[in-house]
Amino acid sequence: MDGVAGLNQPAIPAGKTFVYEFTAKRPGTFMYHPHADEMVQMAMGMMGFWVTHPKDKHPLIDVVQRDFCFLLSAYDIEPGAATPKVAEMTDFNLWTWNSRVFPGIDSLNVRLNDKVRVRIGNLTMTNHPMHLHGHEFVVTGTDGGPTPKSTRWHEVTADVAVGQMRQIEFVADEEGDWAFHCHKSHHTMNAMGHDVPTLIGVDHTGLARKVNKLIPEYMVMGERGMADMAEMEMPIPDNTVPMMTGQGPFGSVEMGGMFSVLKVRRDQQPGDYKDPGWFKHPAGTVAHEYTGPLAEPARFSAEGGQSMPRERKPATPTEVKVRKPTSHGAH
Numbered sequence: 521m522d523g524v525a526g527l528n529q530p531a532i533p534a535g536k537t538f539v540y541e542f543t544a545k546r547p548g549t550f551m552y553h554p555h556a557d558e559m560v561q562m563a564m565g566m567m568g569f570w571v572t573h574p575k576d577k578h579p580l581i582d583v584v585q586r587d588f589c590f591l592l593s594a595y596d597i598e599p600g601a602a603t604p605k606v607a608e609m610t611d612f613n614l615w616t617w618n619s620r621v622f623p624g625i626d627s628l629n630v631r632l633n634d635k636v637r638v639r640i641g642n643l644t645m646t647n648h649p650m651h652l653h654g655h656e657f658v659v660t661g662t663d664g665g666p667t668p669k670s671t672r673w674h675e676v677t678a679d680v681a682v683g684q685m686r687q688i689e690f691v692a693d694e695e696g697d698w699a700f701h702c703h704k705s706h707h708t709m710n711a712m713g714h715d716v717p718t719l720i721g722v723d724h725t726g727l728a729r730k731v732n733k734l735i736p737e738y739m740v741m742g743e744r745g746m747a748d749m750a751e752m753e754m755p756i757p758d759n760t761v762p763m764m765t766g767q768g769p770f771g772s773v774e775m776g777g778m779f780s781v782l783k784v785r786r787d788q789q790p791g792d793y794k795d796p797g798w799f800k801h802p803a804g805t806v807a808h809e810y811t812g813p814l815a816e817p818a819r820f821s822a823e824g825g826q827s828m829p830r831e832r833k834p835a836t837p838t839e840v841k842v843r844k845p846t847s848h849g850a851h
């Protein structure tokens with residue numbers, strides 16, 4: 521019944537209901553999605569997660585106090601639109617966990633010294649290196665089921681390839697608010713224009729004001745980078761999330777997409793998944809500004825040199841034609 525329409529079963533016509541019956545033979549984490557008009561249906565978010573728990577104690581499955589599931593999916597939704605574009609192959613603009621993006625996603629709230637399991641299934645069209653701060657974890661399960669103990673080593677990032685599932689486990693033995701996110705930096709951002717010029721280092725003081733007289737609500741990318749956009753919460757169409765946003769205890773978090781927070785608390789009750797609020801950092805544990813003298817950067821004398829000497833030739837005038845990519849239209 522692990523089927524493809526036409527190959528193993530007739531396709532399910534619109535408005536009909538089909539019955540699938542099978543024996544859940546082994547414990548593990550599984551994903552399901554249609555194999556009919558697949559690209560369109562998955563671009564619209566038709567997919568789900570399935571967890572089979574062992575009936576009895578399993579030698580490779582530890583008891584955990586917290587068990588989280590993340591199904592990774594991606595969408596291409598024009599800012600202001602409500603329907604995903606279904607013909608997209610690689611250039612998605614919303615990277616989601618359980619079809620949610622930061623900050624519209626729950627934090628992972630656990631009790632200090634809980635054993636925590638996170639199951640991550642990837643039904644997007646690219647891989648996602650999932651990264652946890654503050655802890656090291658082991659991969660205890662794959663699509664094939666629980667991994668033998670001899671194959672487990674500690675990591676802080678586990679790549680989850682297309683169509684794969686990875687189950688990670690760790691003991692939450694560090695109190696705090698710990699980032700948990702995909703390590704691809706554009707996957708912790710929400711929809712943005714791709715044709716944004718890089719204006720880092722460009723002084724455009726007064727420019728936005730002048731352009732604003734002609735085009736109200738115009739905004740240039742900040743000279744210090746895109747984070748300016750998060751701080752300013754630029755005007756966006758309805759049904760759109762900001763590219764980067766989220767208000768943390770120390771200011772703008774400047775995140776989006778595949779990002780959440782693991783909150784480890786001493787007084788979180790067993791089985792209580794409620795958000796405990798921000799962590800109260802003990803005195804002396806938060807990074808702070810250094811106001812003492814700054815040393816000159818130490819530079820190695822050969823820095824910027826080459827591993828082999830260049831052939832010294834007089835320069836000849838050469839004409840170079842460079843074609844700059846202008847859009848993502850040619851994927």
Ligand SMILES: [Cu+2]
Pocket residue numbers: 615647648649702703704707778
């Ligand atoms: Cu990612």
